[in-house]
Amino acid sequence: MTRIGFVGAGAGTAAAAYALRDSEADLTVLEKSGGVCGRAATRRRNDYEYVYDYGANYAKSEDERVNHLLTEELDTDGLVDVTEPVWTFDAAGDISEGKDADEHKWSYERGLTQIAKRLFGATDATVHRRTRVETVRRNSDRTWTLVDTEGGSYGPFDRLVLNPPAPQTAELLRDAEWDRELRTELAAEAASVSYRSIVTAVLGYDTALERDWYALVNVDKEHDVGWLAREECKDRHVPAGESLLVVQMSPAWSAEHYEDDPDEVCATVADATAELLGEPHLTDPGWTDHQGWRYALPDGGADTDLLGEAAEHGLHFTGDWVAGEARLHAALRNGLETGERIAEGL
Ligand SMILES: Cc1cc2nc3c(=O)[nH]c(=O)nc-3n(C[C@H](O)[C@H](O)[C@H](O)COP(=O)(O)OP(=O)(O)OC[C@H]3O[C@@H](n4cnc5c(N)ncnc54)[C@H](O)[C@@H]3O)c2cc1C
Structure with missing residues (x-):
């Protein structure tokens, strides 16, 4: 053998x-x-009360072979397709309805690690x-x-x-x-092969954040925030009436603040999030989590x-x-x- x-x-x-x-x-x-x-990567809190994908947010449905794998070959029990769109924002923080290129955005009720x-x-x-x-x-x-x-x-x-x-x-x-x-x-x-680093902050709120989008992506790559997603758009990830934001900072910001104290990072990210979304109460999350990804994304x-x-x-x-x-x-x-x-x- x-x-x-x-x-x-x-x-x-x-x-x-x-x-x-x-x-x-x-x-x-x-x-x-x-x-x-x-x-x-997925973390959970309070025995699956909160489930969040804090590295990759979802699997795109760009590849037919992988689609077949996820939707036909593997057990599809608990497979989640995020239906709300991804919108965009620019360096000035102006949010607009972007073109959501992803037909499906796959995760699982128990998180992406299920794959x-x-x-x-x-x-x-x-x-x-x-x-x-x-x-x-x-x-x-x-x-x-x-x-x-x-x-x-x-x-x-x-x-x-x-x-x-x-x-x-x-x-x-x-x-x-x-x-x-x-x-x-x-x-x-x-x-x-060179890599970009990313710092992820996870911000939990006990009130819902009502929006038409699932996530926002910074298209001109000039904002400190690179990506912001509402984990509550995935079935069974967040209790009803609450919000859980996964915020990924830009590679430039992340490189500069990689070694910073996690609590300080989360406070700074919460401030940036509140400003971007025009919601002052977001400066004060109920709980936070943090992860630095030194080798987050290869360039080529x-x-x-x-x-x-x-x-x-x-x-x-x-x-x-x-x-x-x-x-x-x-x-x-x-x-x-x-x-x-x-x-x-x-
Ligand atoms: C913050 C972030 C956001 C992302 N967003 C998206 C997204 O939205 N959509 C998307 O499609 N992709 C996204 N990605 C990229 C996606 O996560 C990766 O492309 C994919 O998961 C890479 O898988 P892999 O098998 O190549 O490597 P990895 O997932 O890196 O697996 C390598 C494994 O090797 C282990 N390892 C390393 N060294 C050793 C050792 N010496 N001994 C034993 N084990 C070792 C590691 O612990 C790891 O588990 C994101 C990634 C990050 C970090």
């Missing part, structure tokens, strides 16, 4: 594992955080959480071994799939115990021809930076294709 190891349990890995579900392969996933689905949970659920993959891979080792018999930060060893694997954002993949490759020339070239390619992607050459060494890459598009559906599509390619070669 072919043994396949995955570093990271993001959407890319989840889709690749799903594509391998009917193969004879034995799948092992090592994930550094406590959950799956990576930057398509990876349902994908993994269709497989026999073993997922080790809170397991950060520190060392990638190539063995003399052409298999791979992974060592975590606690010294735990996993493998050997006949195939290895790397899913972390490009800078973290580059670091793993640079430090890998493997052919120097190959790892240096691949690490340099991964490191060539890596040279897939070069990355593809690693396949002959049993090494594969998946994720949005491999797809060349900073989108959840792109990561899912890339994962499906990566998994299918591996399955074909088994």
Whole structure:
């Protein structure tokens, strides 16, 4: 039986594992955080009283293959389609009815992480959480071994799939115990992908914010706020009569304030939100949450021809930076294709 190891349990890995579900392969996933689905992240509060997607807000329905996956192949119980539109605002804070390009905006009643949970659920993959891979080792018999930060060893694997954002993949490759020339070239390619950071503030209010839109996006990229969404537009995310805003600050603002105190960040974001929406009471949320995403969105992607050459060494890459598009559906599509390619070669 072919043994396949995955570093990271993001959407890319989840889709690749799903594509391998009917193969004879034995799948092992090592994930550094406590959950799956990576930057398509969900938190809950008070035992699901509040559910909020604080990384990616939804999966777009741009890709037919991914649409089919979400609406036909996986269990659709609790699948949420946000029907309210996305509007726009500019540097001056003028809000206008934008063109909502997304036909469907998918999430789940229990949050976006359901995508990876349902994908993994269709497989026999073993997922080790809170397991950060520190060392990638190539063995003399052409298999791979992974060592975590606690010294735990996993493998050997006949195939290895790397899913972390490009800078973290580059670091793993640079430090890998493997052919120097190959790892240096691949690490340099991964490191060539630059990323934008995003600071997310979550603002909870015990009164409803009535609006015709689900979210606002800053189109000229000149405002401190980049994106603002009303999580209550997703079924079962927010109790009736309340509002929960997920506010993503612009990459420029986020870079400048990345290390700031989270409470101060939330207070500043609440002020900016109140001003943008013309609602003074929004300066005073009932509760807040915060997350900094250092590697939020890749600018473009890596040279897939070069990355593809690693396949002959049993090494594969998946994720949005491999797809060349900073989108959840792109990561899912890339994962499906990566998994299918591996399955074909088994
Ligand atoms: C704030 C924000 C807003 C976004 N908004 C949208 C949106 O509205 N629509 C959209 O389509 N997309 C959006 N995106 C992008 C979308 O979230 C990503 O494109 C997609 O989730 C990437 O999936 P992935 O599998 O490539 O990588 P990731 O989700 O990054 O998964 C990689 C996994 O690897 C793990 N990992 C890293 N290093 C190690 C290690 N050493 N050992 C073990 N595990 C490791 C990580 O913990 C992570 O779980 C947004 C992203 C962010 C951050």
